[in-house]
Amino acid sequence: MIKRTIFSFILIASVQLSKAQTFIQAYQDRANQVSQTNINTYLQEFEALGVKRTGTTQNTDAFNWLKTKYTSLGYTTADFFEHSWTASGYSSKNLIVTKAGTLYPNKFVIVCGHFDSINGPGTNDNGSGTSIILEIARILKDVPTDYSIKFIHFSGEEQGLLGSSRYVSQIVNGTNPKMDIKVVVNLDQVGGLATKANTKLYHDRDQSTPTSNNAAAAIAVQELANCTLLYSPLAVDFDPAESTDYVPFQQNGEIITGYWEYEGGYNNPYVHTANDKLVNMDPVYVLNVGKSAVGSIQHFAAASTTTLALEDSSISTNLESVEFYPNPAKNVLNLKIPDNIKDFTVEITDMNGSRILVSKENTNHIDISNLKPGVYLGTISIGNDKVTKKIIVE
Incomplete structure (x- = not known):
């Protein structure tokens, strides 16, 4: 992007969804x-x-x-x-x-x-x-x-x-x-x-x-x-x-x-x-x-509003609610995950994509004491569904 030269901008406190635009x-x-x-x-x-x-x-x-x-x-x-x-x-x-x-x-x-x-x-x-x-x-x-x-x-x-x-x-x-x-x-x-x-x-x-x-x-x-x-x-x-x-x-x-x-x-x-x-x-x-x-x-x-293949999106939706805490973290990283997700794995990679740590299955508490301070990516997997969250290690 060419450097912007205008530094004033409009702040909008909230956005209301128009009647013509609904969730699909x-x-x-x-x-x-x-x-x-x-x-x-x-x-x-x-x-x-x-x-x-x-x-x-x-x-x-x-x-x-x-x-x-x-x-x-x-x-x-x-x-x-x-x-x-x-x-x-x-x-x-x-x-x-x-x-x-x-x-x-x-x-x-x-x-x-x-x-x-x-x-x-x-x-x-x-x-x-x-x-x-x-x-x-x-x-x-x-x-x-x-x-x-x-x-x-x-x-x-x-x-x-x-x-x-x-x-x-x-x-x-x-x-x-x-x-x-x-x-x-x-x-x-x-x-x-x-x-x-x-x-x-x-x-x-x-x-x-x-x-x-x-x-x-x-x-x-x-x-x-x-x-x-x-x-x-x-x-x-x-x-x-x-x-x-x-x-x-x-x-x-x-x-x-x-x-x-x-x-x-x-x-x-x-x-x-x-x-x-x-x-x-x-x-x-x-x-x-x-x-x-x-x-x-x-x-x-104006894309098609019908899903052509039957898909179960419930797992993906639940995975979106997964959280790592505290974040930033030090020594131990905790995982908040929905109760209905029973079988999962956690993988931590660095920003270059190198695998740093793979936890045991279904572990909500991860030892990160050996990780250097920095930014990492934590990926939670259940079957073929995955979600990735950013992790900051202090």
Whole structure:
């Protein structure tokens, strides 16, 4: 994300769910499919690609990595569009992957984020948004949606929104009539801070010129916030939309909104430095933002409201209520788990994914006296269901 220069923001004490937007179980079931293992793997692989400055070999490597990921998810070259662009002395590509809608195939919900970085690997800014977009694409691949979805990964964001600006001018406006866009939802810097609780999420509200699209955008950001409350454990707040890849769309008259981390936010000390790494962010927060995003994209794209396969979501729902305490902890870590969950295991890994400790089955008290102070991930498993929580060891 380009550094934001406006430091005033709107604080909303509470958000009321609109009558038109109600809880849909199938949307929740799909939101619960966001995988902590996948998120961690994406973040680790993204980080390993190095500094992804626009125009460098590492930037091209990241582009090709994205193509490989989509191919592994079952998307084909027919779904891909590689948008090559040159601007301000830089040359790069945006990757666009399209999932066709069933009723309105020529009207698009765009979910986007940039994959370039500057001065560091950009694991938070913006490996976090990149990872969530991949998870949305995986989960919704075979889910019918009334509207088409475009999953877009922009380059050149850090040099001044170059990739998204060229996409709007050359592709969105390059057809007659221009591309019909329902809404643009951007994911940028949603990784949080490792040392914080990360329980709240900013939703970006359009307050910019032209103002003709602001009223519709106000409805969209409210619906985005509603989805966060409906389908994730996060609280909501609002900040002004600015300085990221939805701006060229906004200036083109489109309806835009997006997500941005609450903790860290304007004052994240790691963003745009060599220390923008996984060890300094919160992958469980990325998972929770992902749940909101899966819910919101289903809402905007009008996804099927029926679950195609019979699933027992009761275990997953119960696992969400699991807690480690105290947290931060020292010497002993306790596990609060619902009484109806009898057979489970606990695994603790470090932020690099290395297994540190596997407890005995059905143990509610875990000896962590040998763990060094730091941030870890605790995964509780019952059968094929898992939930991961962040653990801080003092």
